[in-house]
Amino acid sequence: MANTLFEKIWQSHVIENLDDGAGLIYIDRVFLHERTGSIALKSLEADNRKVVSPEQVFCTMDHIVDTFPGRTDKTTMPSGEDFIIATREASHNAGINLFDVNDPLQGIVHVISPELGIVQPGATLVCPDSHTCSQGALGALAWGIGSSEAEHALATKTLRVTKPKNMKVEFYGKLSFGVTAKDMILHLIGEYSAAGGAGYMVEFCGEAVENLEIEARLTLCNMAVEFSAFSGIIAPDQKAIEYLAGRKYAPKGENWNKAVKYWQSLFTDTDAVFDKVIRIDCQKIYPTITWGNSPQHTCAINSVVPTPDDNCDENQLKTLNKAMQYMDVSVGTKLTELSIDGAFIGSCTNSRISDLRLAAQLLKGKKVASGVKAICVPGSTSVKKQAEEEGLDKIFIAAGFEWRESGCSMCFNAGGESFGFQHRVVTTTNRNFESRQGPQTRSHLASPVTVAASAIAGRIADPREYI
Amino acid sequence: MDKFIQHQGVAAPMLQSNIDTDAIIPSREMKRVSKDGLGEGLFAGWRYTLPGGRELTTDFILNKAEYANTTILLAGDNFGCGSSREHAVWALKEYGVKVVIASGFGTIFYNNCIRNGILPVQLSYETIVGLAEQVQAQPQENQLAVNLQETWIEAPSGERFTFDIEPERKTMLIEGLDVIDVTLKLTDKIKHFQQNYQLTYPWLN
Numbered sequence: 001m002a003n004t005l006f007e008k009i010w011q012s013h014v015i016e017n018l019d020d021g022a023g024l025i026y027i028d029r030v031f032l033h034e035r036t037g038s039i040a041l042k043s044l045e046a047d048n049r050k051v052v053s054p055e056q057v058f059c060t061m062d063h064i065v066d067t068f069p070g071r072t073d074k075t076t077m078p079s080g081e082d083f084i085i086a087t088r089e090a091s092h093n094a095g096i097n098l099f100d101v102n103d104p105l106q107g108i109v110h111v112i113s114p115e116l117g118i119v120q121p122g123a124t125l126v127c128p129d130s131h132t133c134s135q136g137a138l139g140a141l142a143w144g145i146g147s148s149e150a151e152h153a154l155a156t157k158t159l160r161v162t163k164p165k166n167m168k169v170e171f172y173g174k175l176s177f178g179v180t181a182k183d184m185i186l187h188l189i190g191e192y193s194a195a196g197g198a199g200y201m202v203e204f205c206g207e208a209v210e211n212l213e214i215e216a217r218l219t220l221c222n223m224a225v226e227f228s229a230f231s232g233i234i235a236p237d238q239k240a241i242e243y244l245a246g247r248k249y250a251p252k253g254e255n256w257n258k259a260v261k262y263w264q265s266l267f268t269d270t271d272a273v274f275d276k277v278i279r280i281d282c283q284k285i286y287p288t289i290t291w292g293n294s295p296q297h298t299c300a301i302n303s304v305v306p307t308p309d310d311n312c313d314e315n316q317l318k319t320l321n322k323a324m325q326y327m328d329v330s331v332g333t334k335l336t337e338l339s340i341d342g343a344f345i346g347s348c349t350n351s352r353i354s355d356l357r358l359a360a361q362l363l364k365g366k367k368v369a370s371g372v373k374a375i376c377v378p379g380s381t382s383v384k385k386q387a388e389e390e391g392l393d394k395i396f397i398a399a400g401f402e403w404r405e406s407g408c409s410m411c412f413n414a415g416g417e418s419f420g421f422q423h424r425v426v427t428t429t430n431r432n433f434e435s436r437q438g439p440q441t442r443s444h445l446a447s448p449v450t451v452a453a454s455a456i457a458g459r460i461a462d463p464r465e466y467i
Numbered sequence: 468m469d470k471f472i473q474h475q476g477v478a479a480p481m482l483q484s485n486i487d488t489d490a491i492i493p494s495r496e497m498k499r500v501s502k503d504g505l506g507e508g509l510f511a512g513w514r515y516t517l518p519g520g521r522e523l524t525t526d527f528i529l530n531k532a533e534y535a536n537t538t539i540l541l542a543g544d545n546f547g548c549g550s551s552r553e554h555a556v557w558a559l560k561e562y563g564v565k566v567v568i569a570s571g572f573g574t575i576f577y578n579n580c581i582r583n584g585i586l587p588v589q590l591s592y593e594t595i596v597g598l599a600e601q602v603q604a605q606p607q608e609n610q611l612a613v614n615l616q617e618t619w620i621e622a623p624s625g626e627r628f629t630f631d632i633e634p635e636r637k638t639m640l641i642e643g644l645d646v647i648d649v650t651l652k653l654t655d656k657i658k659h660f661q662q663n664y665q666l667t668y669p670w671l672n
Contacts, residue, residue, distance in 0.1 A: 012668075015660040016653065020633050024653065026660060028671050036552065038500045049647065079498045086500040123671055130551040130575055146553040146579035147502075148646075156650045158657055162633065164574075194485050195545040195571050228545055230574055251670035259670040294485045315543060315596070319483040412550075415495030415519070431549060433489040439518035 002271035004166045005235050006201045009141045009266070013124050021163040027153045029056055029118060031109050031127035032096070034087040035063035040128060040150040041090035049155045050094075057096035057154060058118055059087065062108045064414055065101055067377050067404040073101060076416030094154075105248075107380020107406045110134040110348040114218060115380055117247025121236035121263040126153050131348045131430065132231070133224040137217035138244070139236030139266050144225060164230035165275040167200035168268075171208035173282040178464040180358070181216035182350060182428065182447035184208065184280075185223040186288040190298030192278060197229030200276060203268060204234050208282045214243040215352040222349045223430050226295040235267040287463055289335055290432045290445040292323035297432070301450060301462045305333045326434055327442050328422070335444075335460045342425035343374040343455035344437070345401075345448055347411035350428035351379030355448045356387050360395040362452040362466050368400035369458025373419065375402045377409040401455070413438040426454040469584045470643035474565045475612040476538030479528050480599035486542060487549035488576060492558040494550075495519065505554050506561030533606045539613070541599050542569035543592065547576025556583045566613050568620065570595055581636050584643065586615055588630045598622055615641060 003011070016024040032040065037059050044051065051057055064080040065071065073084045084101065091098040099106045105116060110131055113119045121139030126132060128150040135142035145159070153159050171184060189196065202224055204217075212220065217234050224232030234240075241260055244250045251259040286300035297320075299306055308320050308331070324330055329338070345351070345359050356378065368374045376396045378384035384406050387393055393403045410417055411429040418438020419425045425443050428451050429436075432443040446454070449463035456466065495518065496508025507521070514530060516522045523530045529537055540546075540559075546569035547555060556579040559567070565585060570592035572580075580587040590598075601623045602609050609623035615637060619627045639646060650657075665672050 012664075015657055019635050022633060022635060024650065024657075026657075026664060035497075039502060039553075042500060043502070047647075077495075083500055120671070122668075128551055128553075130549065144551045144575055146551055146556070146575055146582060148553060148582040149578060152647050152650065155647050156654075156657065157661070158650060158653075160635070160646065160650065194548060198545065198571055198574070225549075225575075228548055228571075228573060255670035259668075262668070296485070313596075315482040316484065319485070319543075322483065412489070412494050415498070431487075431489065433487050433549060435493060435512050435518070436489055439495075439512075 002269035004268045004272045025159050025161045028123040029125040030153050032059040033063050033109050034061045034083045036128035036147050038083050038087040040147045044151050051154045052157050054095040059091050060099040060109050061101050063408045065407045067407045067409040071405055077414040104381050108348045111379035117244050117250030122266050130225045134218050134222040136231050136233035137221040138240050143231040164201040167202045167276040168274040169202055169204050169278045170206035171280050171282050172206045175208050175282050178287050179285050180447040181219040183288040185220050186298050187285045189227050189295045194294050194296040195228045197227035200229050202229040202232045215354040236263045293434050305329045307331050339459045340426050341423035342419040343451050344427040345451055346377030346409050347429040349430045350448050353383050353386050356392050359448040359452040360392045363399040364395050366456045368455045374455045377404040378406045380406045410437050426451045468643045471584050471586050471640040473614045475610050477536050477606055478539035478541050478602045478611045479534045479537040480541040482543045484543040485545045488552050488555040491555035497554045502557045505558040509558040509562045538563055539566045539611050541595050544571040546572050548573035551575045553579045
């Protein structure tokens with residue numbers, strides 16, 4: 001029978017069919033971080049439950065950990081240190097793998113998991129973090145869960161999962177100059193709404209996806225959750241296999257050969273049927289930016305805040321008006337006329353070496369406009385080291401960017417750092433929710449090149465004029 | 468876990484779409500390594516005049532006298548989207564919310580509700596708008612009744628709307644089961660599966 005990629009992985013992990021399509025699913029890898037993992041581990045301890053396969057559980061310090069140079073356990077977030085210490089203690093007690101604050105392998109979970117070869121094609125991986133969908137870029141079934149579900153996965157090596165339906169999102173044709181994976185996913189969400197993927201497992205495919213390097217595929221899959229999808233996935237190809245070869249936790253020796261043989265069978269059969277298919281013409285994707293408080297509030301960089309659809313009802317109009325008021329824009333506001341106070345390059349969406357290289361290309365020999373607080377936070381300590389070996393840090397610093405230690409940093413505000421009250425920020429992160437980057441901050445989501453161009457211009461800028 | 472069988476209470480309409488878990492509880496309100504002490508942080512950005520402050524705003528629905536003791540939320544599409552933080556559900560629970568009725572939910576949020584004894588109910592947007600209109604007239608008097616056993620919501624008018632929930636989730640809520648205990652009963656089956664699995668995919672061990 002013809003199957004989708006997702007169906008193949010699901011079937012290889014079903015221990016028992018529960019009811020109505022739900023399944024008891026075998027979990028290969030669990031990843032934790034100090035924000036939510038700490039609570040899951042502590043709660044398990046309190047209930048006298050054991051982590052059944054601690055060698056297949058990994059934990060990192062990314063969410064609360066400080067990103068200022070010379071960091072310790074102290075954090076700018078009040079009480080953040082408690083989370084770090086609790087996570088360290090609980091990780092040691094449980095015997096799981098921990099990438100601690102100053103470990104050279106430390107980094108944002110969805111950056112280091114691929115980097116270390118922990119996520120692999122055909123495997124199931126869960127983490128109490130919504131952006132776990134990123135890791136589907138390597139052909140894994142990877143999805144975000146809550147803390148209680150993490151406890152379940154740790155204590156039983158399984159999860160009870162309602163089986164999502166199958167959706168194919170095909171990006172056909174080639175991307176235009178200045179358009180990146182970030183623009184692809186923002187475009188999709190803008191066209192089909194932030195709830196467009198609800199109930200679906202989304203397989204991304206098509207010529208443009210095949211042409212993306214693995215790091216860009218991680219960016220594409222990262223925001224599947226902003227599309228409300230169960231997760232995203234991309235069939236593992238030769239690029240994925242080459243990417244994983246030699247990585248610390250990737251299979252070795254004879255196991256490598258067996259694994260590769262299996263990975264090569266992981267694709268959607270030609271006759272497989274999807275419950276829903278979306279086809280996107282890549283020629284219609286422009287550098288994209290958000291104007292409001294939902295990732296679906298997007299527009300092309302050189303356009304204006306759009307007029308609401310005629311079929312919007314009173315509540316929907318209220319939502320749109322509230323977003324415009326919050327962001328201090330109105331229908332017809334030209335995005336490139338908005339001056340900015342902050343620029344952020346980082347997060348599990350866009351903080352990998354390829355992202356930093358792209359931004360550095362634009363920033364080389366240029367200066368961040370005065371009055372703009374610009375910050376670059378590499379996604380992992382390894383990315384930071386690599387960037388420094390290539391001299392990218394010097395380009396960022398010379399341009400006027402802060403150069404930080406790796407972590408989630410100002411992708412969200414945990415009560416510590418903020419971009420400032422009502423300050424406008426262009427950011428490579430994934431959420432433009434109210435107060436996400438500090439109380440009342442106004443966040444515009446965009447690609448690393450758009451952020452770099454905007455930082456130089458001191459206003460939202462079209463990257464094509466700067467590349 | 469507390470059992471959920473039926474409930475009647477004051478319902479507050481918050482009908483905008485995409486109310487995210489950052490709005491339900493901002494990250495800055497998640498101060499302790501604990502599932503407790505989060506109720507105060509519920510909707511903090513809308514409920515209080517200043518970040519970190521506790522002075523109530525006047526325009527936020529749950530601060531209004533007519534919505535005192537709200538236990539049911541009526542929401543639009545994609546409620547609980549965004550971050551996986553279970554704190555959003557712990558905060559709702561501590562505040563006293565028992566049921567969230569929305570035209571759509573963030574998947575992780577939906578599962579987190581079930582795990583914590585809060586009933587998420589999906590109804591059509593039109594139905595929810597209709598319920599909101601009835602409730603708004605006199606929120607304290609025009610309460611909603613919810614019966615999970617028979618899977619219906621009763622409007623103040625007496626009209627009933629049935630909803631879908633997977634049988635297993637229904638059982639978990641009604642019996643207040645600890646899901647981990649339920650799964651641990653299948654340990655032999657899991658071990659048997661694992662043995663075969665490890666032979667087929669040795670590189671994942």
